[in-house]
Amino acid sequence: MNNIDLPLTVYVVDDEAPARHRIRELLGDCNAQLALELVGEASNGREALDQLATLHADVVLVDIRMPEMDGLELAQHLNKLERPPVIVFTTAYDNYAIQAFELHAIDYLLKPIRLGRLFEALTRARSAVPVKSEVLQELIPEARKNLSIQERGKILLIPVESVLYLRAELKYITVRTVEREYLVEEPLGSLEKEFANRFVRIHRNCLVAKEEIESFEKAGVEGADLHWTVKLRGLEERLPISRRQQFIVKEFKKH
Amino acid sequence: MPKVQSINQNLLPDALPNFRNLGATLRIVLLVNGIAMLAALLQANSFQDGIQRFVDGSAFLQPVLLSNLLLLYILNDLLLRLPYWHGFAAVLFIVGLVSLAIYQLMGDLYGPAMANVSFHVWRTFILSSSLAALLLVYFKLRAMSLSTALHDARLQALQARIRPHFLFNSINAVLSIVRADPKRAESALEDMADLFRMAMADSHELVPLRREIELSRQYLSLEKLRLGERLRENWQIDEAVNEALVPPLMLQPLLENAVYHGIEPLAEGGKIDVTLLRTGNELHMEVRNPCHSQQGEHNGNKMALENIRERLALQFDVEAKYTVESGNDFYRVHIQLPFIKEEANE
Numbered sequence: 001m002n003n004i005d006l007p008l009t010v011y012v013v014d015d016e017a018p019a020r021h022r023i024r025e026l027l028g029d030c031n032a033q034l035a036l037e038l039v040g041e042a043s044n045g046r047e048a049l050d051q052l053a054t055l056h057a058d059v060v061l062v063d064i065r066m067p068e069m070d071g072l073e074l075a076q077h078l079n080k081l082e083r084p085p086v087i088v089f090t091t092a093y094d095n096y097a098i099q100a101f102e103l104h105a106i107d108y109l110l111k112p113i114r115l116g117r118l119f120e121a122l123t124r125a126r127s128a129v130p131v132k133s134e135v136l137q138e139l140i141p142e143a144r145k146n147l148s149i150q151e152r153g154k155i156l157l158i159p160v161e162s163v164l165y166l167r168a169e170l171k172y173i174t175v176r177t178v179e180r181e182y183l184v185e186e187p188l189g190s191l192e193k194e195f196a197n198r199f200v201r202i203h204r205n206c207l208v209a210k211e212e213i214e215s216f217e218k219a220g221v222e223g224a225d226l227h228w229t230v231k232l233r234g235l236e237e238r239l240p241i242s243r244r245q246q247f248i249v250k251e252f253k254k255h
Numbered sequence: 256m257p258k259v260q261s262i263n264q265n266l267l268p269d270a271l272p273n274f275r276n277l278g279a280t281l282r283i284v285l286l287v288n289g290i291a292m293l294a295a296l297l298q299a300n301s302f303q304d305g306i307q308r309f310v311d312g313s314a315f316l317q318p319v320l321l322s323n324l325l326l327l328y329i330l331n332d333l334l335l336r337l338p339y340w341h342g343f344a345a346v347l348f349i350v351g352l353v354s355l356a357i358y359q360l361m362g363d364l365y366g367p368a369m370a371n372v373s374f375h376v377w378r379t380f381i382l383s384s385s386l387a388a389l390l391l392v393y394f395k396l397r398a399m400s401l402s403t404a405l406h407d408a409r410l411q412a413l414q415a416r417i418r419p420h421f422l423f424n425s426i427n428a429v430l431s432i433v434r435a436d437p438k439r440a441e442s443a444l445e446d447m448a449d450l451f452r453m454a455m456a457d458s459h460e461l462v463p464l465r466r467e468i469e470l471s472r473q474y475l476s477l478e479k480l481r482l483g484e485r486l487r488e489n490w491q492i493d494e495a496v497n498e499a500l501v502p503p504l505m506l507q508p509l510l511e512n513a514v515y516h517g518i519e520p521l522a523e524g525g526k527i528d529v530t531l532l533r534t535g536n537e538l539h540m541e542v543r544n545p546c547h548s549q550q551g552e553h554n555g556n557k558m559a560l561e562n563i564r565e566r567l568a569l570q571f572d573v574e575a576k577y578t579v580e581s582g583n584d585f586y587r588v589h590i591q592l593p594f595i596k597e598e599a600n601e
Contacts, residue, residue: 015522016424016428016481016482016483018427018431018432018481019424019427019428019431019481021431021432022427022430022431043522067521067522067547092419092420092423093419093420093424110423111423111424111427112427112430113427
C-alpha cells in the first residue's frame with residue numbers, strides 16, 4: 001500500500017458531531033506513536049463519497065448507524081474507488097453486525113472507542129486489504145438504497161427508487177432510469193435477490209421495477225411468434241417477456 | 256417527595272382488588288352472573304326453565320350485587336388500608352351481612368315465608384360470603400400472575416435493545432466533552448445516573464408526573480448532547496397535571512422511542528411534541544414525532560411499547576387506553592389513564 005514513511009491518512013464518517021470530536025481527540029493521542037493525518041470528516045455517506053473522490057484516505061472510520069445511508073452501504077460504494085480505502089466500522093451497539101464482522105474478520109471499533117483499540121486498528125490497516133464487496137453485501141440485512149458506479153474518478157449514486165429496469169448485457173448490467181443508462185458490474189442474480197421487493201424478473205437477462213409497469217402488450221407478427229412485452233412508465237422501449245415468465249402477466253392483472 | 260401509596264387495582268399480589276376500578280367491577284358483575292347462570296342451569300330441567308330460574312334469581316341477585324358493589328366502592332379506601340387477611344375477612348362479612356339484610360327486608364318478595372327460617376338465613380350468608388371469597392381468591396391469583404409479568408416487564412424494558420444503544424452512545428458523547436467542557440460532562444453523568452437509577456428501581460408505586468417530566472427532560476438533554484440541533488422538543492403541559500401520579504417510566508421510554516426511530520434516521524432531525532393534559536378524570540399523555548416513511552419496525556421499539564401497553568393493562572385494566580397512530584411522515588402514541596391526584600391517599 002502506502003510508503004511506510006508517509007503518514008497514514010484517516011477519514012471519519014459519523015452523523016454525531018461529538019462522536020467525530022472524540023475520534024479526533026483519540027487520533028491526536030495516537031499521533032505520538034503513529035504518524036497519521038486526519039484528512040477530513042463527514043456527517044453522512046453522500047458527503048464522504050463526494051470528498052473521497054478527490055481526496056485519498058488510507059483508512060476510513062465509518063459509523064454503522066447513520067441516517068439515509070448506513071455505514072455498510074457506504075463501504076460498498078467506497079469500494080468502487082480506484083484506490084479503495086481500508087474501512088474500520090464503528091458502532092455503539094449492534095449485535096447483528098458485530099457477529100458478522102467477527103465471522104468475516106472485518107475490523108470494527110466499539111464506541112466508546114478505546115485508545116488502544118484504535119491504535120491497533122490503525123496499525124493493522126497499513127497492511128490490511130479492503131473487504132470484498134460481496135462479503136459486505138452478505139452482511140447487509142437490508143437492501144442498499146443506491147447503486148453506485150465509478151465515472152471519471154467520481155462515485156455516482158443511482159437511487160434504486162429511480163431504476164426502471166436492470167438488463168444483463170455481456171459483462172455488464174445496464175441500469176436504466178428515466179434519464180439515462182448506466183453500466184454496473186454486479187451479477188444480475190444477486191441484484192435480484194437483494195432488491196426482490198422492487199424488481200421482478202421478466203426474462204433470463206432482465207429485471208423490471210414492479211411499480212413502474214404501465215401495461216402489458218402483445219407484440220410480434222400476426223400469426224407468427226406472438227409474445228408479451230412490458231411497457232414501463234416514462235420509457236418508449238418495450239421489453240420482451242420470456243415464455244417461461246409469461247405467468248407474471250396474469251399475476252399482475254389480478255392486482 | 257410525599258409518601259405515595261399505590262391505589263391501583265393489581266399492583267401487589269397481597270392486596271384486595273380496587274373496588275373503584277371499572278375493570279374490577281365489571282369482572283365481578285360478569286363472574287357473579289355467570290355463576291348464577293350455571294347454578295340456574297344445574298337446577299333446571301330445560302333451557303327454558305333454566306332461563307326462568309335465572310331471571311327469578313336475578314330479582315334477588317342483582318340488588319344484592321349492586322348494593323355490595325356500592326358499599327365496597329364507598330369503603331374501598333378503608334378496606335385497602337387493612338392488612339390483607341383482615342380486609343379479606345371484612346369483605347366476606349360485609350357481603351354476607353348486606354345479602355342477609357336485603358333478604359330480610361325484601362324477604363316476602365322472594366317466596367312465601369317458610370318454617371325453616373334459620374336455614375334460609377344461614378344459606379344466604381354462606382352462599383354470598385363464599386362467592387365473595389371465591390372472587391377475592393380469583394383476584395389474588397390474577398394479581399399474582401400479573402405481578403410476575405410486571406417484574407418481567409421491567410427487566411424487559413431494561414434489556415430492550417434500545418437501551419444499550421442509548422447507554423453506549425451517551426457515554427461516548429460524554430467522553431467527547433470531558434476534555435473541553437468538564438462541567439457539562441459532570442452534569443451529563445449525573446443525568447445518566449438518575450435515569451438508570453429510575454430504570455432499575457424496583458418500585459411498583461406511582462410517582463408524581465412532575466418527576467417523570469423532569470426525568471424525561473434530563474433524558475432529552477443527554478440526547479441533545481450527541482444529536483445537537485437535530486433534536487428539537489416542544490412541551491405542552493397543562494397546569495392541572497402537575498399533581499398527577501403515574502406509573503414510573505411511561506413517558507421516558509416513549510421519548511426514547513421517538514428519538515431512536517423518529518429523529519435519528521432523519522439527517523436534518525426533527526421536533527418531538529409532548530402533550531400532557533387533563534380532561535375531567537383522565538390524564539392524557541401524547542408523544543408525536545416525525546418519521547421516515549419507510550421505517551421498518553424495530554425490535555427494541557416493539558418491546559418498549561409493548562411493555563408500556565402491558566403495564567397499563569395490568570395496572571388500570573380497561574380504564575387506561577393506549578393508541579398508536581402512524582401516518583406517512585409522523586408517529587403518535589397516545590396514552591389515556593385515570594387521573595390520580597397526589598394527595599389521594601394522604
